């Protein structure tokens with residue numbers, strides 16, 4: 160079993176120091192082990208996995224291998240699950256327990272496919288089901304193990320509705336909760352409702368993590384001061400600048416070099432897509448529009464991306480103490496038992512064995528099957544006015560929508 164960090168103590172110790180926890184958000188396809196390693200080296204106190212489908216995790220070894228990897232240094236770590244019933248959430252939590260410091264239930268994903276299946280923000284319509292899922296996991300896991308939930312606002316004006324729900328969830332004994340300060344239909348253009356976050360924080364006793372629109376360390380500090388939250392979580396900001404929590408206003412070149420070193424050392428453990436997308440996001444402020452276009456459209460060979468980065472960014476002479484100075488830690492070989500899950504589903508199915516095969520279980524949701532909306536929203540299109548040659552390193556960054564073409568807030 161991996162050495163554990165007590166998340167409750169982590170929050171208490173931050174509070175004693177009159178500060179807040181700096182948290183890297185769960186991000187489908189992006190909050191992977193290698194990226195967690197990078198952001199931890201820049202002041203991130205707590206990291207989440209990407210959202211993992213609990214039912215696939217329970218049924219399929221292939222899904223587990225694809226969706227979850229870790230190493231001894233990958234702590235404090237919370238595994239986030241999408242689940243729509245207690246058996247899946249409890250069984251997945253038990254299975255991942257040896258390798259993480261807590262589990263989190265996703266009640267925020269507003270994507271149509273998730274809503275249709277009763278996952279993510281669809282659960283906000285049935286707080287009693289969320290409470291049942293959280294309460295069951297809380298009762299069945301050691302008290303030092305963190306159980307948490309990530310929700311959105313139920314209304315942008317009637318804060319009492321969200322407060323009532325948060326109190327109901329708090330009563331299940333969870334360790335902390337994260338609130339994304341928007342309602343499910345609200346797009347990222349709508350500013351986060353900090354007044355709601357502040358009221359929620361005042362109304363509950365457990366730590367609250369505030370999420371939404373954090374792009375600099377100053378934004379995080381302002382969020383802390385204005386809402387009195389216990390932790391601040393960032394998603395899009397840390398994709399664009401993984402060194403955000405260390406106080407860098409944009410990605411330092413050294414961070415790009417660190418990512419290059421990590422990717423080269425992790426080698427086949429990281430997919431082309433994950434490696435490439437992160438390079439695209441973090442170099443957005445460092446490359447001209449034409450170079451960003453070239454980077455987006457490279458042929459799918461890792462070596463081509465490494466060469467591109469080494470050619471177009473001034474990495475020579477940049478010292479990366481973390482990535483190059485030592486060997487990247489080995490992955491832990493995780494082993495899981497499906498026994499509890501199989502027993503529970505056998506009972507529920509009236510004595511019939513759950514007949515879903517491992518192969519079909521893993522196919523419900525495959526983020527790598529496409530490039531994803533977030534990457535697509537950042538794709539650079541060139542037109543006749545784009546200079547053929549780069550200026551003297553001067554960035555021509557403009558006109559790329561920061562996020563969500565249409566009502567896409569979440570990246571599937």
Ligand SMILES: Cc1cc2nc3c(=O)[nH]c(=O)nc-3n(C[C@H](O)[C@H](O)[C@H](O)COP(=O)(O)O)c2cc1C
Nearest residue numbers: 184185186187209210339371372393394395533570
């Ligand atoms: C690419 C991408 C993937 C995301 N994946 C998840 C996820 O797996 N689980 C989750 O709860 N939220 C997910 N979100 C939502 C973020 O965690 C966060 O709540 C939202 O982006 C608002 O924070 P921000 O303003 O810092 O981006 C994702 C967001 C983005 C941009």
